[in-house]
Structure formats: structure tokens, C-alpha cells
Amino acid sequence: MTKIDLNQMKEEMKAGDAARDAGLKEPETITSHKNISYGEHGTDNLLDVYYPKDRTTKLPTIVNIHGGGYFYGDKELYRFYCMNLADRGFCVVNFNYRLAPEHLYPAPLEDTNNVLKWMLENEEEYLFNFDELFLVGDSAGGQLAEQYATIVSNKEYAKLFDFEVPNISFKGVGLNCGVYFLGSQKDPKEEFPYYFNQESSESYAKHFPVENHITKEFPTASITTASDDFLKEVAAPLAELLEKLEVKTDYNLYKNENGEPLYHVFHIGQKEDISHQCNDEQTDFFKSLIS
Template sequence: MNIGTIGKFWLYFLETPLRRQTNKRKDMFNKIKMENDKEIIKELDIDYIGDGAKNHTLDIYSIINQDENTPVIINIHGGGLIYGDKELNFNFSCELVKLGFKVVNVNYTLIPDGTFYTQIKDILAAFTFISSNALKYKLNIENIYVIGESAGGLLALMATGINNSSKLQDIFESTTNNLNIQGIGLLSIMLNTQLKDMVQVINPYLFTKQDREHKSFPYLRNPLAILQETKLPKTYLMTSEEDFLNKETLALRQELDKHQIPNKMIYFKKGTNYSLRHCFPIHYPIYKESVTIYNQIKNYFLFNNVS
């Protein structure tokens, strides 16, 4: 069984909220996408590295009447580092656009074509591209926010932390850019890179021998270690009782408090009429709980409250 098959197996049984609801989710996604396609202005498959690789492309979403002063969200998809693409986050991104943001939706190299280090470098390269091409695409780099769900949350945490620390930029051999990241949103974050459960089979693919010998490895092995070297912006956290990774969000919040990083967390109890599983606001934008999250993200990012 190859790693791609393992990834799909994992997502089907663990990470996504599908299981017995696969057709329901697909129908919902396609119906909402049809409506969003009519309303959203899309600039698609922009190559942010210049190598022509699909995994090195990003999309920019906006609506009429937005301009160069509109706040920007960089959105990083999940998928356990081994699966997924920016299209999975299309409807979620569109909801953020409707709330008054431009959204940059980013692809990155998936394991086994790259490692965790490679993926972080991809996101940092996307940051640099956005900074360097802000005028061309009318992006407000003074008012940037970063959102990621599940593994995308991990990459958002790492890339933002590195971006805000000259020491970490040196360690990760990253170039400085002009992005002013005002806040991050981490939804159902996958924080642990030392997996112990059935998906520990991907562990050999996370780091090469070269990665393990690199000066960045202590941070790759323990992502929370970056909090000792950087100052994160205010952070919005979301998880739920039915999220199989909810303990990782709770652990992160404890560390954010320890390092005096402003944060807000919403924790949903078990759903009454439907399940509120891992990353449900990405897959089910019509749920009232999802709408609550979208509005909280807007209010926390722009007005520093979650009402």
C-alpha cells in the first residue's frame, strides 16, 4: 500500500467528517460551489515558485468592490500532510470572502514527494511571493491573517512563527518578507509530528536523514518549541468534543497562555442534530456552528472580540 492510499484511508476513517455522510457532503459542496462560482472573482493556479508544479500554485478569491485596502487571509488546507489541495477549501474560502476578506488559497508539496520541512518551506515561499507581488494582485500586506485546518493549521503555526523571528528565519534558511501578519486561525489543529496511532506508518516519510541532521530538526520534531523563539500574533482556536484531535488544540492553548500569546478558543460539545467532527466548518459551511465560527474569525481578527 503506497503512502497516497494510506492518506486517503486515514482521511476516510479518521480525519474528515464524512464516513457515512460522503454523498451528503459531496452534494452539499457542489451545490454551494455552484452558487459561489457565480459570485466570487477567482484568479487561479498562480505559480508562486516558478517551477510549474501544481503543488506550488495558489488561488486568489475576491468580490466586486474590494480593493487594495481589503484585509487578506492566507488559507492553508489540511489533509494530514499527505493528502488534499486548495480546492477542498474553496467554499470555506468563499465564506471568508463574503465576510470582507480577500483570500489566498495555497497548495503545497504533499508527502512523500516532500517532507514536513519541504512543506514549511513551500508556505514560506508563498508568503514571499505574496509580499513581492502585493501591488500586482492588490493585496494588503499590512493586514494579513493566516488560517489553517488540521495539518494546514500546523503549517500555519510553523510558517507564521518563522516569519516573525529572525532567529527562526536563519534556522529554516528563509528570506525576510514584508508581510504584517496580524492574527492566525487554527481549526482542529494537527500538532503532533510524532504519531503513535495507526497512521504512524507515515512517520518515516516526515523527515529525511538530512532533515534529522538539519538545525531546524528540534522544531520539526516538536513544533511547540517555536514558541520559545518567536512571538505569535493573536490566535483563534477551534475544536469540538467529536474532533479526534481535540487534545492537540487544548495543549496548544495551554502553551499559548504560558507564553502570554493572546488567544480565543471555541469548543463545541457533541452535536445534537448532526456530528461536529474534525474540521466540520470546512466541509459543512451551512451548519449554524460553522457560521458562528466564520463570524467569530472576522470579529476576532478585525475587532478583537468573538461576539
């Protein structure tokens, strides 16, 4: 895939996201701390923290990894979704990470790891609750969430990475319309040539498929997809793999009752009832895990 192709895809995705969010306003019920630096990479390493107004005690905490094919997206495109999650009684962290093709694998994982390290250092100020910690992601962000949860839950797998993983655990993960089984059929660089080059593909061959490194210690998972999600065919097999490992898993394939198509990452939108249904059910599932 050429850079021109990526630019065209960015413009198409940007137009779709603009239409999705047109007319939305940030809710007045949320306290927002915006554009906080968590790393050394400028705007690529900024994050926001959202939680319900007038809260002063720790809250169940969700870390969101945005989607965008590893080359597109930022926290601004996810602020309405993340604020909506916060409105459900959570503290939510919404962050930028370095994107391809300027930054290759495993840059997004390194940035995710640095977000968690920053959160530990700032736990008291921002109401983070590490006993009730959740990770969510969609599309490419779903793959990153799956992989980072595997790193955290499998110490032997974590040793394959150059960064130091903080001593944390996730109570649950939300994997939505994700890119799973990367590298199971062909070299990852053939699927995402702008995210892996020859050198990175060879250097990190042992990292893939991620599913080979998932153990029974993987966190409880909520897996969602949609009737017309172009990645739906890999969602059910991931749920089946986790269930075989005796990982508690909640799998849902959403569809419109009127038969209209329901597409990839539908849950990010704030204008459709089915999006709110999905987010209600996923956050209710998270709440059910809290003792």
C-alpha cells in the first residue's frame, strides 16, 4: 500500500467520522482533564481523563485504545464515546499514540505501556482505581488491547518486549470489531505493510500470532462485532479460543432489527440506539465483575 493510498483512506475516514459526530456536544456532566503529556513524543503522547462531575473518590477505570488501522485516528475522534462511558460511572483515559507509517510496530504498544505507567504515577490525582481497571479498544485498537492484555497477563510473553511492563492487571477487556489472529495466515507485513517493514517483521516474528500466547490468565473479555463488520469473522473464533482456555467471555454480534446494515465500530457513534445498547451492555458486564 502506498502513501497516496493511506492519504486517500485518511480523507475518507475523516469524512465518515465528521458525519458521525456532526452536531454532537461534549456533555456538561463530565469533568475533563485534557492534553496531558504522558511521554516524550509531543502531541502523539497526549491523553485526556474524563469522569462524572462532583466525584472525589476513586472510580472503576477504563483505558481506551482508539482504532484507525494503525495509521489514522486520535483521542479527539473518541472523546464523545469516551465521555459517554464516563457518564456511566467510570473514570476514562483517552489517548493519542504514535501512528504508522512514520512510526512502526511496536510503537503503539510502547505508548500504551507508558500510559499505564503514567497512570500509576498519578493515581491519586485523577481518581484511577487499579483494582477495578479495564481496557477497551476497537478495530486496530482492539488488536492492540488484545495484545497488551496478553503482555500483562503472560510474563513469558512480556519478556519478548523491550519495555518494562508495570505491575498491573486488568479486571476485564472490551474487544470491539478488532483485528485478531494477525500473522496466523501470512506475514503481518503483508497485511499491514505500512505498520511492519521487513526489519520489524523479522525482529518481532515471535510476537505473532498473539493468540498463541494467550493463557488462562487473560482477563475476562467482552467481545463485540456487528452484522456487517468486515472483521466479524474473527470475533467468534477469538471468543471460542478464550472459552477453551476457561477465560470468562461474553460474545455479542449486534444487528439492526429492521434489517439495515450495521457496520464496523458502530458502537462509537452517539446517535443510534443500538450503539448505546452495546455500550450499556459492555459497561454493565464490566460492573458485574466488580466485587
